[in-house]
Amino acid sequence: xxxxxxxxxxxxxxxxxxxxxxxxxxxxxxxxxxxxxxxxxxxxxxxxxxxxxxxxxxxxxxxxxxxxxxxxxxxxxxxxxxxxxxxxxxxxxxxxxxxxxxxxxxxxxxxxxxxxxxxxxxxxxxxxxxxxxxxxxxxxxxxxxxxxxxxxxxxxxxxxxxxxxxxxxxxxxxxxxxxxxxxxxxxxxxxxxxxxxxxxxxxxxxxxxxxxxxxxxxxxxxxxxxxxxxxxxxxxxxxxxxxxxxxxxxxxxxxxxxxxxxxxxxxxxxxxxxxxxxxxxxxxxxxxxxxxxxxxxxxxxxxxxxxxxxxxxxxxxxxxxx
Amino acid sequence: xxxxxxxxxxxxxxxxxxxxxxxxxxxxxxxxxxxxxxxxxxxxxxxxxxxxxxxxxxxxxxxxxxxxxxxxxxxxxxxxxxxxxxxxxxxxxxxxxxxxxxxxxxxxxxxxxxxxxxxxxxxxxxxxxxxxxxxxxxxxxxxxxxxxxxxxxxxxxxxxxxxxxxxxxxxxxxxxxxxxxxxxxxxxxxxxxxxxxxxxxxxxxxxxxxxxxxxxxxxxxxxxxxxxxxxxxxxxxxxxxxxxxxxxxxxxxxxxxxxxxxxxxxxxxxxxxxxxxxxxxxxxxxxxxxxxxxxxxxxxxxxxxxxxxxxxxxxxxxxxxxxxxxx
Numbered sequence: 106x107x108x109x110x111x112x113x114x115x116x117x118x119x120x121x122x123x124x125x126x127x128x129x130x131x132x133x134x135x136x137x138x139x140x141x142x143x144x145x146x147x148x149x150x151x152x153x154x155x156x157x158x159x160x161x162x163x164x165x166x167x168x169x170x171x172x173x174x175x176x177x178x179x180x181x182x183x184x185x186x187x188x189x190x191x192x193x194x195x196x197x198x199x200x201x202x203x204x205x206x207x208x209x210x211x212x213x214x215x216x217x218x219x220x221x222x223x224x225x226x227x228x229x230x231x232x233x234x235x236x237x238x239x240x241x242x243x244x245x246x247x248x249x250x251x252x253x254x255x256x257x258x259x260x261x262x263x264x265x266x267x268x269x270x271x272x273x274x275x276x277x278x279x280x281x282x283x284x285x286x287x288x289x290x291x292x293x294x295x296x297x298x299x300x301x302x303x304x305x306x307x308x309x310x311x312x313x314x315x316x317x318x319x320x321x322x323x324x325x326x327x328x329x330x331x332x333x334x335x336x337x338x339x340x341x342x343x344x345x346x347x348x349x350x351x352x353x354x355x356x357x358x359x360x361x362x363x364x365x366x367x368x369x370x371x372x373x374x375x376x377x378x379x380x381x382x383x384x385x386x387x388x389x390x391x392x393x394x395x396x397x398x399x400x401x402x403x404x405x406x407x408x409x410x411x412x413x414x415x416x417x418x419x420x421x422x423x424x425x426x427x
Numbered sequence: 428x429x430x431x432x433x434x435x436x437x438x439x440x441x442x443x444x445x446x447x448x449x450x451x452x453x454x455x456x457x458x459x460x461x462x463x464x465x466x467x468x469x470x471x472x473x474x475x476x477x478x479x480x481x482x483x484x485x486x487x488x489x490x491x492x493x494x495x496x497x498x499x500x501x502x503x504x505x506x507x508x509x510x511x512x513x514x515x516x517x518x519x520x521x522x523x524x525x526x527x528x529x530x531x532x533x534x535x536x537x538x539x540x541x542x543x544x545x546x547x548x549x550x551x552x553x554x555x556x557x558x559x560x561x562x563x564x565x566x567x568x569x570x571x572x573x574x575x576x577x578x579x580x581x582x583x584x585x586x587x588x589x590x591x592x593x594x595x596x597x598x599x600x601x602x603x604x605x606x607x608x609x610x611x612x613x614x615x616x617x618x619x620x621x622x623x624x625x626x627x628x629x630x631x632x633x634x635x636x637x638x639x640x641x642x643x644x645x646x647x648x649x650x651x652x653x654x655x656x657x658x659x660x661x662x663x664x665x666x667x668x669x670x671x672x673x674x675x676x677x678x679x680x681x682x683x684x685x686x687x688x689x690x691x692x693x694x695x696x697x698x699x700x701x702x703x704x705x706x707x708x709x710x711x712x713x714x715x716x717x718x719x720x721x722x723x724x725x726x727x728x729x730x731x732x733x734x735x736x737x738x739x740x741x742x743x744x745x746x747x748x749x750x751x752x753x754x
Contacts, residue, residue: 165501198534208533215500216533220524226493227500227525234498237454237479244497257520260490267485422535423570425593 107323108158108316113384114393116158116315120150120372122397123174126183127346129401130173130190130204134350139190143204146174148313148345151371152277153178155318156245156338159326165213165231165244167224170205171277171344172217175247180212183404193411200414201422213242222252225261225274232270232335243329245273251282253296262337266303269334273325274300276337277312279344284356300337312340313371316378343369430610435576438583438611439600440471443506445615446590447477450504453590456482456494457508457544465508467546467605492518492543496525496595499541504590511557512545512599515564526595527570538593542586548601548640548690549738555726558734560639560691565597566668566700572596572621573668577642579609581665584619592621601640601690622669626678630658633748634678634685636701638664641688641739644720648744657752667697675701676709683714684751688744693721715751720744 108116127145134143146153149171157166157178168175176186181197189196190204197207208216215231218224228246235242252258253276265272276296280287293299300307306328308321318340325336343365347354354362379385433441447453459466460481461474473481484491488509495507509515515522522543530539549558565571572594576582582600589596611617627642628649635645642663649659662678664671679685685705687698698719705717723737 167497196534198532198536201534202532206532208536210500210533210537215497216529218525220520223520223525226490226521227497228493229490230494230497230499230505231501232497233456233482233494234501234503237498238502257489257493260485260487261493264485264487264490264494422531424572425530425538 107320110384112158113379116154116319117375117379117385118393118397119154119158119178120315120375121393122400123150123153123177124372125397125401126173126177126186129405131346131350139204140192141203142349142351143190144171144349145346146171148365148370149277149279149342150174151315151318151375152275152312152340152342155315156273156275156322158319159322160243160245162212164242165215165228167215167228167231167246168217169221169224169247169249169252170217170219171249172207172247173204176207176209176214176217179214181207181209181214183400184407187404188408188411191408191411192413193408194414194418195407195411199418199422222248222255222257224248226257228272229261229264229270232265232272233268235271236268241330243271243273243326245275247275247277249282250276250278250280250287250291250296251285253299254291262299262303262305262335265335266305269332271329271332272335273322273329274335274337276339277342278339279342281344281348281357283348295339297337297339305335305337307337307339309339309341312342313369313374315371315375342371430612432608433579433611434606434608435579435582435600436467436469436605437471438579439469439586440473441611442583442586443470443473444476446587447473447480452502453504453506454480454482455506455508456484457491458484458486458510460508466510467602469605488514488517489521492521493525495541495543496521496529496539499539500529500537504540506542506544506590509543509545512547512561513556513559515545515561522565522571522597523568527568530594531570539595540593541595542589543595543597545597545599546602547599548603549722549727549734550603552729552731552734554729558727560599560689562597562599562667563691563695563697566697570595571668572666573599574621574666575599575639576665577604577639577663579607580611581619581663583611584617585621585665587618588621591618596621599639604640619665621666622671623666624662624664624671624674626660626674627663628659628661630660630682632658632682632684633660633752634682635659635661635688635744635748636664636675636685637661637688638667640690644739644741644744645688647741648748651741651745652748657748657754659748672704672708675705679705679709680712683712685713685717686720686744686747686751687717688720688739690739691721692724693719694724696721715753718747718751720747
């Protein structure tokens with residue numbers, strides 16, 4: 106048993122939190138209350154939750170433009186996240202980052218990255234730092250199937266492997282890189298096969314099965330902590346929303362989206378499993394959804410009541426001791 | 428303590444030895460570092476003295492730069508050797524989108540102490556892809572500090588300051604000047620703070636504002652000009668970002684004339700930025716237009732007659748000075 110009842114319920118709560126957070130973000134964006142543009146991870150909660158459930162607070166995570174779920178699963182504060190989305194001074198980045206650039210270095214989140222595959226070279230640095238400092242931390246980078254085609258991925262996976270860095274390369278194959286279907290942009294169907302080229306273990310996992318993700322990640326994390334080097338995990342999942350909110354999605358058939366939503370929703374799947382195994386009751390489930398909604402409402406209230414940054418705050422934070 | 432005469436390369440090595448002994452979070456990574464103590468011998472003695480703290484990487488510039496960024500964010504003080512400054516193009520995302528922006532876009536949560544050591548410059552018949560002076564690109568990227576030393580003492584003092592700085596620093600050191608010797612203070616706490624220019628030759632008639640290899644052009648030109656009764660003041664800027672505008676202003680207010688000299692090609696070079704600031708801030712103190720001296724606007728050619736023709740020479744500096752002095 107790799108997860109006791111407490112773990113299972115914690116994972117369920119995390120998935121519910123991500124789902125509600127993303128849904129809320131989509132609604133506030135549509136209502137014009139979130140500036141810029143946002144990328145939601147609805148339908149990918151199994152990957153973020155499963156992976157991060159295996160991590161300690163001092164482990165590192167580098168995430169992507171679609172990073173809200175990873176942030177939440179690693180333990181980020183909802184109030185400061187919502188405030189950042191709203192562009193408020195109380196946000197994680199005091200309004201300088203927005204949805205695409207949230208970080209919390211106090212819990213090892215090295216930041217969401219607006220450059221596709223930008224996190225991979227950086228995570229090698231974190232892995233190298235762990236090795237030089239001789240700790241047993243691990244460093245995880247999330248990236249997408251689109252990112253997997255970029256050059257830095259090759260450099261990073263090779264370097265991590267030759268130096269046996271404690272790094273997990275987690276590719277979330279959500280089938281769509283913006284408007285481009287995965288199969289038309291990469292000669293491989295199973296992206297985990299790339300791992301063989303770097304002599305590291307590669308796993309393809311049903312990314313919408315949170316326990317399968319956790320199982321595989323636990324193994325990879327244990328190997329990394331022991332100094333046995335990096336692994337690649339491909340979580341096969343699906344991007345239910347558009348690339349960005351407001352994406353007209355002319356490139357795909359909505360029937361495809363509906364099929365995934367109805368038949369392969371990671372939150373629903375886990376909920377049904379927990380109900381079947383009597384870890385969860387309908388009543389307890391409702392309590393979790395209600396409690397999370399309460400937390401989110403409080404976070405939204407906090408964000409709404411927070412001040413915008415002063416315009417001239419734009420000149421702060423460029424340099425240490427500036 | 429007395430000065431010693433040493434080469435710029437030895438001054439760099441001494442700075443690294445002293446700092447690495449002082450702070451165990453400092454390490455060096457890059458291509459081909461340990462076999463010959465760097466391709467220019469610039470890391471002499473370090474592989475033996477600090478094993479495991481100077482790392483040979485694969486030829487993977489983006490990931491080398493990324494390793495600098497990621498390790499700096501997680502408690503280390505990396506020095507990233509970029510082999511030839513021309514290869515910064517292969518690490519531009521890491522330098523400009525990551526290193527320069529991480530502290531700012533995450534609201535000042537974190538520091539990023541990293542030095543990127545870039546051997547640059549022409550004159551070695553190394554042709555277009557191994558001879559450039561690219562400092563202006565990084566001056567144009569808020570969030571990076573840009574250091575361009577000239578003399579051996581500057582190399583040492585500025586490298587020590589760069590290593591101790593909690594921000595990303597692009598450090599451009601001219602390849603042709605590695606063997607050039609100069610006085611270097613023996614004091615291990617000899618540090619030249621970033622953002623402080625030096626008036627290295629006093630003069631009343633014109634301000635020569637320069638950095639890197641341009642400094643030596645200016646000193647040669649100044650000696651020639653003195654024979655004709657023109658006393659040039661030579662200001663070695665040393666760091667371009669942050670820029671010591673106070674020292675520039677004090678010099679221009681004294682001489683009323685400015686010529687900016689750098690090896691990089693003129694168009695879009697740092698000279699344009701400095702000239703703009705001088706005219707905006709010191710217009711009433713100018714008796715002549717600000718002129719720029721730099722390389723011609725072509726890639727650096729291979730064949731010696733062509734390379735020599737393209738690069739700025741003391742004669743170009745002298746000509747520009749005479750023009751602003753109306754002589």
